[in-house]
Amino acid sequence: MKAVNLLELEDLARERLPQGPFDFIAGGAEDEVTLRANREAFQRIQLRPRVLVDVSTVDPSTEVLGQRIELPVLLAPVALQRLAHDEGELASARAAEAAGTVFTLSTVSTCTIEQVAEAAGGPKWFQLYPIRSKEGTARLIERAKAAGYTAVCVTADVPWLGRREADIRNHLQFAPDIVPANLLDEIRLADLASGPRGPAGGAAAGLADPGLDWEDIDWIRSIASPLPVLVKGILTAEDATLAVAHGVDSIVVSNHGGRQLDGAPASIEALPEVVAAVDGRAEVLLDSGVRRGTDVVKALALGAKAVFIGRPYIWGLAIDGEAGVQAVLSMLRAEIELAMALAGCPSVADIDRSRVRLGPATE
């Protein structure tokens, strides 16, 4: 692969993809203030390196929800991956397995829960968009459990879909073979109940439940049990406290890669208040704007157990399928190891709060 770092992938992928799918993946909501803030906020944080520490070997492996992973980076749930490559989620899940990390499958995937389980033996989590039908939501969770997924990650920041203006400008429409494969049965059932709802994508959007609240999290936990439940899309201490009160095992500090509420804070800026509110009672993960090994070290120093990447691996998928996603994870792993070595942290346990200084704007 020609890219030297993850930031260069976007331009390489632009050459491979039609404008509609490219903009759908790259874009953020409205003025894209939050999308840009995700990068800028990482750049304001300084690392405080320690020297004369033996870094002859550096080990970036860690554990999330009891699962050992070879690097503190997981693949985030990203919808409709066959837009990027014919093998879609199958290729991404295989690449995660090869790198020794977790693949998180979106509810809105183009390969089914079962196909992905069949294709890749590594650890897999299922991202849940609860749908309007409780029976349908329960069916999705049961399918993930039966197929061997080991956690359920409920995405909480899409009660309504963010306004991504590039998609509106492009009159974005997906090819007929780009379908939300897990939801086809649910769409058929919903159609039987309420008449036709147009193309599959639109019908899937119509299935999402804007009425979701904390009581539903209790219910989801009861169905998902014994699997751990994560809530993704938390940006405040108040919601982190509620998540803990509702027995959530892990919180994902995320603004959905700047695709939902424009003007929401960068995830890395929201991380300290969430970590303080959680106070060790749940694991805290983070995504949105992670592009460098130093970003990963900064997030870990501020209390994240690990981070997810979204767009970078989708660019790798578009450029070179499974090998492209593997290359992205290898590049990031090499950067993490280097950052750990230069910061004087031979293991992930050494990356503590003393290794970062927040910029003048925040401290």
Ligand SMILES: Cc1cc2nc3c(=O)[nH]c(=O)nc-3n(C[C@H](O)[C@H](O)[C@H](O)COP(=O)(O)O)c2cc1C
């Ligand atoms: C094209 C695209 C589709 C996405 N689809 C989903 C999804 O189906 N479910 C979900 O929880 N998050 C989804 N996300 C958000 C990602 O899980 C993640 O929060 C975000 O991409 C992280 O930011 P990053 O792209 O800057 O790494 C999507 C993101 C992108 C770019």
